[in-house]
Amino acid sequence: MANLPKTTSKGSAKTYDGLGIPLILPAWIIIGFFLVIPVAMMLVYSFLTKEFRGGVIWEFSIGAYDQFFFYRGLFGDSPPTIEWTYIGIFWRSIWQAGLATFFCLLIGFPTAWFIATRTGPNKTIWLFLITIPYWVNLLIRTISMKFLIRDNGPLNEFFLSLGLISEPLHIINTNFAVQLGLFYSYLPFMVLPIYAAVERYNFALSEAAADLYASQTVTLTQVILPTVKPGIIAGCILVFVPSLGAFLAPDLLGGAKNFMIGSLIEEQFKGAAGNWPFGAAASMILLSLVLIVLTFYARSQTKDQI
Numbered sequence: 001m002a003n004l005p006k007t008t009s010k011g012s013a014k015t016y017d018g019l020g021i022p023l024i025l026p027a028w029i030i031i032g033f034f035l036v037i038p039v040a041m042m043l044v045y046s047f048l049t050k051e052f053r054g055g056v057i058w059e060f061s062i063g064a065y066d067q068f069f070f071y072r073g074l075f076g077d078s079p080p081t082i083e084w085t086y087i088g089i090f091w092r093s094i095w096q097a098g099l100a101t102f103f104c105l106l107i108g109f110p111t112a113w114f115i116a117t118r119t120g121p122n123k124t125i126w127l128f129l130i131t132i133p134y135w136v137n138l139l140i141r142t143i144s145m146k147f148l149i150r151d152n153g154p155l156n157e158f159f160l161s162l163g164l165i166s167e168p169l170h171i172i173n174t175n176f177a178v179q180l181g182l183f184y185s186y187l188p189f190m191v192l193p194i195y196a197a198v199e200r201y202n203f204a205l206s207e208a209a210a211d212l213y214a215s216q217t218v219t220l221t222q223v224i225l226p227t228v229k230p231g232i233i234a235g236c237i238l239v240f241v242p243s244l245g246a247f248l249a250p251d252l253l254g255g256a257k258n259f260m261i262g263s264l265i266e267e268q269f270k271g272a273a274g275n276w277p278f279g280a281a282a283s284m285i286l287l288s289l290v291l292i293v294l295t296f297y298a299r300s301q302t303k304d305q306i
Contacts, residue, residue, distance in 0.1 A: 039287070046280035056276050064281035086264070090285070093261040096175070097243035100182035101190075104239045105232065107183075108190030112231075115191070116198035127195070130188050138185060142248045145181055146172060149253075173255035181249030186242060190235040197231025237297055241290055261286050 046064050048056040066072075069087070070080040115126040133141060149155050149171040156168040171177050205227065209219040225232070247262030254260070261282060268279025 042280045042283050045276055046284050048277050050275050050277050054274050054276070061277070064275070064277035065285075067278055068281055068285065086282070089259050089264050090261050092175075092259070093244055094289075096178060096182065096260060097240050097246075099179055100186060100243040101236050101240045103179070103183050104187050104190040105236060108187055108235060109194055109232070112191045112194035113198055116195050116201075130191055133184075134188065138248060141185070142181055142252050145184060146252050149177060149180070172253065173257070175254065175258055178250050178254040178258050178260070181253045182243045182246060185246070185249060186239045189238040189242070193234040193238060194228060194231040197228040197234075201227055233297060233300065237293065240293065244290065245286055 045056055047060055047062065049059040049061045049063065051057050066080075067083070067086075069083055071083040071085075072078050072080050111130075115123060115130070118126060147153055151168040151170060151172065155171075156165070159165045160168070171180075201224070205223050206219055209223050214222070245262040245265075246260060247266045250258055250260040250263045251266075265279050265282050265286070268275045268282065
């Protein structure tokens with residue numbers, strides 16, 4: 001027993017010394033091939049000229065960005081005015097994504113707290129129930145939602161049978177339907193990060209606050225929320241970013257009058273009438289907004305660590 005080799009944490013940390021590049025290389029290849037190259041292509045396409053039958057002509061132009069922000073008349077020879085149509089679609093996308101994030105946080109925080117405070121197998125069961133929707137494709141779930149809330153769907157028939165309403169509620173093809181679809185699609189993205197943060201929370205802090213006669217409200221706002229803040233911020237980003245670029249919920253539940261930026265981008269790459277440079281420019285504008293959000297998040301994390 002005395003001759004057994006001793007292992008130390010320092011020695012184990014050096015197990016993979018010299019293998020850093022080979023270990024990280026597969027990840028960099030995947031990121032480069034499936035992320036960096038496509039984004040670079042979109043950036044290049046956004047500065048090209050539209051080909052009449054679809055595709056692009058390899059001539060430099062900023063016309064796609066100009067089209068997004070300015071209207072120059074039917075033939076392009078009028079004085080420029082602000083193009084509120086596309087800006088309005090972009091703004092609708094922002095507030096829809098913001099509302100989805102707010103409602104997911106409103107429901108997701110108490111849900112995550114409830115699950116994290118369970119004991120034994122109950123916690124596993126609740127986590128299992130949260131992740132069940134992801135066993136089914138998002139497209140199928142969205143179509144199922146459309147079937148459920150349509151004018152003659154099961155939801156309206158149920159309310160009519162109970163006498164709660166005298167005529168079907170018109171939910172489909174409204175902003176409310178889009179919001180419902182976004183909320184349903186991305187709620188688990190809010191629950192799981194907050195759950196992870198609450199599970200690491202030291203409940204002795206709450207007991208100490210109670211010993212100091214702090215109310216439940218003070219304990220929540222001054223002790224619990226600052227401690228689980230990283231999980232809340234992570235959940236908000238995981239909901240806001242995909243909601244901002246979503247196109248399935250707006251297309252299937254919102255209709256043509258409730259377009260979001262994701263739907264606008266998708267339309268530009270469909271069929272021969274699509275405008276690839278404009279779709280690429282809209283994608284770059286959307287990406288810029290996402291990067292701004294992530295930059296603010298990174299800065300807030302850096303300040304908290306300092």
